[in-house]
Amino acid sequence: MSSTTVVPPGEVPTRHGADEVLLAFTRALRAAGVPVTQDRTHGFLAAVSVLGLGDQRATYLAGRATLCAGPDDLERYDQVFEAWFNARDGLPRTRPAQPAAPTFSELPAADTDGGAGEADEEVVRAMASDTEVLRHRDVASMSPAERARLAGMFATIRLRPPLRRTARHQAWHRGDIDASRTLRASLRRLGEPAEIAWRRRGVRPRRVVLLVDVSGSMSGYADPLLRLAHRFTQVARERGGVVETFTVGTRLTHLTRALRLRDPERALVAAGETVPDWSGGTRLGETLRFFLDRWGQRGMARGAVVVVVSDGWERGDPSLLAEQMRRLHRIAHRVIWVNPHRGKEGYEPVQQGVLAALPHCDDFIAGHSLATYAELAEVVSRA
Amino acid sequence: MELESTRDVATRLGETGYLCDESLATVTFLALRMQRPLLLEGEPGTGKTALAEALAESLDLPLVRLQCYEGIDASQALYDWDFPRQILHLRALEATAAAKEHPSVEEAEKSLYDARFLLARPVLAALQQSPAVLLVDEVDRADDEFEAFLLEVLSTYQVTIPELGTVKAATPPIVILTSNRTRELHDALKRRCLYHWIEHPGLEREVEIVRSRAPEVSQALGRQVVTLVQQLRDRDDLQKPPGVAETLDWARALHHLGTTELDLATAAATLGALVKYREDADRVRQALDRMLRA
Numbered sequence: 001m002s003s004t005t006v007v008p009p010g011e012v013p014t015r016h017g018a019d020e021v022l023l024a025f026t027r028a029l030r031a032a033g034v035p036v037t038q039d040r041t042h043g044f045l046a047a048v049s050v051l052g053l054g055d056q057r058a059t060y061l062a063g064r065a066t067l068c069a070g071p072d073d074l075e076r077y078d079q080v081f082e083a084w085f086n087a088r089d090g091l092p093r094t095r096p097a098q099p100a101a102p103t104f105s106e107l108p109a110a111d112t113d114g115g116a117g118e119a120d121e122e123v124v125r126a127m128a129s130d131t132e133v134l135r136h137r138d139v140a141s142m143s144p145a146e147r148a149r150l151a152g153m154f155a156t157i158r159l160r161p162p163l164r165r166t167a168r169h170q171a172w173h174r175g176d177i178d179a180s181r182t183l184r185a186s187l188r189r190l191g192e193p194a195e196i197a198w199r200r201r202g203v204r205p206r207r208v209v210l211l212v213d214v215s216g217s218m219s220g221y222a223d224p225l226l227r228l229a230h231r232f233t234q235v236a237r238e239r240g241g242v243v244e245t246f247t248v249g250t251r252l253t254h255l256t257r258a259l260r261l262r263d264p265e266r267a268l269v270a271a272g273e274t275v276p277d278w279s280g281g282t283r284l285g286e287t288l289r290f291f292l293d294r295w296g297q298r299g300m301a302r303g304a305v306v307v308v309v310s311d312g313w314e315r316g317d318p319s320l321l322a323e324q325m326r327r328l329h330r331i332a333h334r335v336i337w338v339n340p341h342r343g344k345e346g347y348e349p350v351q352q353g354v355l356a357a358l359p360h361c362d363d364f365i366a367g368h369s370l371a372t373y374a375e376l377a378e379v380v381s382r383a
Numbered sequence: 384m385e386l387e388s389t390r391d392v393a394t395r396l397g398e399t400g401y402l403c404d405e406s407l408a409t410v411t412f413l414a415l416r417m418q419r420p421l422l423l424e425g426e427p428g429t430g431k432t433a434l435a436e437a438l439a440e441s442l443d444l445p446l447v448r449l450q451c452y453e454g455i456d457a458s459q460a461l462y463d464w465d466f467p468r469q470i471l472h473l474r475a476l477e478a479t480a481a482a483k484e485h486p487s488v489e490e491a492e493k494s495l496y497d498a499r500f501l502l503a504r505p506v507l508a509a510l511q512q513s514p515a516v517l518l519v520d521e522v523d524r525a526d527d528e529f530e531a532f533l534l535e536v537l538s539t540y541q542v543t544i545p546e547l548g549t550v551k552a553a554t555p556p557i558v559i560l561t562s563n564r565t566r567e568l569h570d571a572l573k574r575r576c577l578y579h580w581i582e583h584p585g586l587e588r589e590v591e592i593v594r595s596r597a598p599e600v601s602q603a604l605g606r607q608v609v610t611l612v613q614q615l616r617d618r619d620d621l622q623k624p625p626g627v628a629e630t631l632d633w634a635r636a637l638h639h640l641g642t643t644e645l646d647l648a649t650a651a652a653t654l655g656a657l658v659k660y661r662e663d664a665d666r667v668r669q670a671l672d673r674m675l676r677a
Contacts, residue, residue, distance in 0.1 A: 070573075070580075
């Protein structure tokens with residue numbers, strides 16, 4: 001396909017072949033965060049050669065159709081296209097070619113095989129209790145070393161994806177009579193009465209949606225919360241369930257793709273690059289509305305277990321937040337609000353955001369330490 | 384029959400009453416030329432399904448529709464054996480066996496798995512009838528396992544039936560997939576397709592659409608209705624902004640009431656054709672007076 005491309009004078013920079021320019025464009029696009037794969041690139045070149053090279057608008061449309069996979073990609077595509085073909089500078093941002101090498105967090109010291117000596121045992125016991133303390137410490141107040149140790153401990157969190165009954169039946173050895181299967185079996189035996197087949201309602205994992213607030217007031221919790229989201233995503237995946245993660249703040253970002261990377265450190269790096277509004281303000285009501293409009297109402301939140309993690313410091317209009325929470329509550333199976341400050345002494349839910357949202361939540365739980373995250377996993381599993 | 388350019392596609396679709404913009408026409412042209420499935424996403428009511436219908440009509444091809452739903456599986460999408468008829472056939476063989484010489488067991492068995500006992504479900508039907516337009520509607524409603532199965536069919540355009548052999552389309556059908564984004568489709572499926580996000584049309588285009596789709600509605604009323612709907616879409620407090628389908632519904636509803644010029648009373652009374660949530664209806668009703676006066 002690329003062999004047929006001819007450089008028309010004056011259309012593309014003449015120093016490079018047309019296919020080179022187009023290929024380099026796909027590279028730039030990938031650097032800007034659009035997941036362009038080899039076969040997409042091929043499709044792009046084929047599409048351009050169908051439409052002809054002369055028309056920049058046609059090239060633009062060809063790329064939109066072949067290189068983008070969703071509305072989130074379209075915006076980036078537009079920016080990169082503009083920069084590449086019209087200005088040649090001001091690319092949105094570049095991503096390092098390789099995500100930072102994974103750092104291996106040490107196993108909790110308690111797990112190391114202590115020697116036989118008595119003194120060693122003493123040390124081990126001290127470490128063990130240390131681990132226990134760490135489980136209950138507020139993650140925002142930890143030193144970097146403690147955080148690194150805590151990171152390894154997220155692997156201890158268990159999550160059974162919540163289940164729902166489906167409209168489909170499945171064959172079972174007791175339950176209701178499965179008339180059609182019984183009949184079919186008897187037809188196969190030329191109408192001789194056969195064994196009676198039974199069926200029951202099937203079960204499937206319920207979708208879990210995490211909405212994580214990454215605004216300034218939550219900055220101490222962003223890292224552990226994303227680790228938690230990653231852990232949830234991975235555990236649910238092993239059992240066939242789906243966990244979708246979004247960050248909310250000043251805008252809504254879909255993080256699920258980044259968190260599907262198996263290695264937690266890589267996933268966190270990828271997530272960090274995806275989210276544009278770290279430590280910004282909080283416009284919870286507005287972002288929640290955007291979530292419901294774009295994703296939630298169409299099906300993402302329908303019948304799902306929705307977990308909102310936020311401290312409720314709302315800059316926007318609390319009545320908007322209340323309304324969106326009401327909307328969310330109507331379509332979701334269960335709404336769980338996790339507040340990192342809840343577990344602290346003397347905490348009263350007085351923030352306007354929390355006050356507005358609380359009437360529309362089924363659970364209101366703390367979320368400042370590993371122990372509370374394990375509790376959250378339990379609540380989600382039982383939902 | 385053969386479409387030569389992007390403009391050609393737009394014209395042909397326009398003749399059937401489907402007005403599309405340049406980008407959609409280009410993507411459709413590419414899909415036809417590159418023989419790749421076309422994945423359409425967008426707000427409900429922006430004409431995703433209608434494109435397949437219009438395409439089938441303008442190319443004069445049969446439209447085969449596969450409506451996806453949760454739990455759909457291969458026997459509902461591909462083919463199934465007609466058990467009752469097979470049994471009947473066996474009984475008929477039994478009855479006639481006395482008169483004629485016995486057919487061998489193998490022959491009897493073989494005659495059971497004949498093409499006439501095959502129930503062609505949409506995908507197989509499209510391959511058999513091809514050239515045809517295959518519409519896989521709301522693919523996001525199906526389970527993700529179903530996507531893997533679609534992937535196989537869409538990449539080879541053939542179906543293998545163990546008892547019968549392989550059915551391959553002489554010319555690949557034109558495949559349109561639509562999704563409402565209730566969940567993200569698998570990347571592998573998306574990569575196979577050309578992608579297009581359909582936006583709501585602009586004012587002038589929507590007026591044209593109303594004119595061509597609902598010619599009975601008076602021009603003045605059509606324009607008023609579209610102007611109002613466009614204003615509603617610009618508001619960001621509606622739970623479900625009206626799509627083109629709702630615009631047409633509303634215009635027709637008003638027409639049936641004998642309205643030629645929009646007034647507050649009839650507009651309020653027919654609001655149910657336009658907005659489908661109580662909160663939305665309240666908001667629109669409140670703003671209607673102001674919007675009509677403007």
